Amino acid sequence: MTTEQPVFISENELKQFTDWKEILHALEQAFLAVSNTDKSGSHPYSSQPARTFVHTEGGVLLCMPGFVGNHIVFKSDKTSTPSSTLACKLITSFGDNPKRDPPLPDINGNIFLFDNITGKLQATLEANYITGLRTAAASIVATEQLFFSRVVDKSNLVLGIIGTGTQGELHAIGFLNTQKFAKIKLWNRTRSRSERLMAKLSDLVPSTLNAEVVISIHGSVEECCKDCDVIVTATSTSTPLIFRSFLKPDVHINAIGAGRSHHAELAQDIYDQCSVFIDYKTGAKVELANLKSNIVGEIGEILLGTKSVPANGISVFQSIGMATEDVTVGRLFYEKYKQARSD
Numbered sequence: 001m002t003t004e005q006p007v008f009i010s011e012n013e014l015k016q017f018t019d020w021k022e023i024l025h026a027l028e029q030a031f032l033a034v035s036n037t038d039k040s041g042s043h044p045y046s047s048q049p050a051r052t053f054v055h056t057e058g059g060v061l062l063c064m065p066g067f068v069g070n071h072i073v074f075k076s077d078k079t080s081t082p083s084s085t086l087a088c089k090l091i092t093s094f095g096d097n098p099k100r101d102p103p104l105p106d107i108n109g110n111i112f113l114f115d116n117i118t119g120k121l122q123a124t125l126e127a128n129y130i131t132g133l134r135t136a137a138a139s140i141v142a143t144e145q146l147f148f149s150r151v152v153d154k155s156n157l158v159l160g161i162i163g164t165g166t167q168g169e170l171h172a173i174g175f176l177n178t179q180k181f182a183k184i185k186l187w188n189r190t191r192s193r194s195e196r197l198m199a200k201l202s203d204l205v206p207s208t209l210n211a212e213v214v215i216s217i218h219g220s221v222e223e224c225c226k227d228c229d230v231i232v233t234a235t236s237t238s239t240p241l242i243f244r245s246f247l248k249p250d251v252h253i254n255a256i257g258a259g260r261s262h263h264a265e266l267a268q269d270i271y272d273q274c275s276v277f278i279d280y281k282t283g284a285k286v287e288l289a290n291l292k293s294n295i296v297g298e299i300g301e302i303l304l305g306t307k308s309v310p311a312n313g314i315s316v317f318q319s320i321g322m323a324t325e326d327v328t329v330g331r332l333f334y335e336k337y338k339q340a341r342s343d
């Protein structure tokens with residue numbers, strides 16, 4: 001039996017292993033795993049309860065356990081045999097943190113990876129950066145399925161980012177690295193935060209798929225959403241920021257922010273008319289219980305071919321965030337860490 005001690009993998013170590021293609025693959029595996037009910041086939045499968053919340057005076061602690069069986073860790077390794085991974089993310093959200101001196105992130109978390117045979121802890125991974133990456137990758141996979149699959153003319157597409165905090169930033173970077181856009185439009189409640197992101201993106205752009213992209217900052221949500229084909233909302237607002245009249249008829253929205261509820265960013269007149277897809281039904285039963293809209297299905301059901309994509313109209317990916325995403329992405333980063341150590 002192994003006597004090895006668990007390793008701790010810091011944010012700085014993790015950053016050098018970022019590979020968007022592999023992360024998108026890990027997300028596809030997570031989506032497939034939650035929607036697949038057949039353990040005997042070739043697809044991954046999962047065990048994942050709804051996450052639990054512990055509320056305190058200052059914030060909330062989320063406990064996110066998950067297991068994914070029969071998943072392929074590396075897309076690029078054609079010979080890799082399927083793996084099974086057990087993990088639990090513990091993550092806090094303390095809304096006053098950004099106002100502290102020095103400021104702290106609102107969200108702070110760690111992923112605990114366990115040996116699938118013995119149940120022993122193998123690794124603790126700092127999870128602020130991974131949470132941002134996997135949330136952005138979930139939106140990118142959802143956008144590929146719900147938007148790019150139904151769009152004929154892919155030239156001159158416009159992406160809008162509403163909320164340029166940690167999640168907004170990683171979404172912008174993820175989309176720049178994986179999809180073609182002619183323009184990226186930014187809005188944030190505090191303009192200086194959009195300016196900071198614009199400067200960062202301008203430095204990154206030459207090394208991405210989008211060397212010619214035009215980036216702009218907007219003074220109102222309405223102006224930012226105008227002409228957008230794809231929108232990301234990544235704010236902690238508790239009241240709606242986007243109304244139907246701001247939108248193109250076939251826009252796709254990734255709504256990821258979680259203020260008082262997970263569906264506060266979009267007005268009811270959008271939910272009255274759109275097709276909503278989610279990450280997992282088990283979580284939606286709890287966290288989207290008050291959402292009045294047409295929830296068509298899970299992204300994994302599209303990937304499995306058991307649900308089809310509406311040909312037109314507004315599509316919304318209502319991202320809750322789920323443990324299986326942290327399971328497959330956490331395992332990918334752990335394997336990359338081990339490879340780097342053995343080189």
Ligand SMILES: NC(=O)C1=CN([C@@H]2O[C@H](COP(=O)(O)OP(=O)(O)OC[C@H]3O[C@@H](n4cnc5c(N)ncnc54)[C@H](O)[C@@H]3O)[C@@H](O)[C@H]2O)C=CC1
Nearest residue numbers: 106163164165166167234235236237256257258319320321
């Ligand atoms: N769906 C998912 O899987 C995940 C969702 N989240 C949620 O995404 C949201 C953003 O998270 P981070 O970027 O990490 O936080 P952050 O603190 O870096 O950014 C928060 C953003 O929300 C904006 N904001 C806050 N209150 C607002 C209001 N009333 N009106 C307009 N804008 C407002 C801020 O200006 C800032 O741009 C949070 O609600 C968080 O809980 C975070 C991680 C995963």
Ligand SMILES: O=C(O)C1=NCCCC1
Nearest residue numbers: 091093131258320321322
């Ligand atoms: O999925 C996650 O991770 C989170 N979702 C909501 C806010 C905290 C982190």
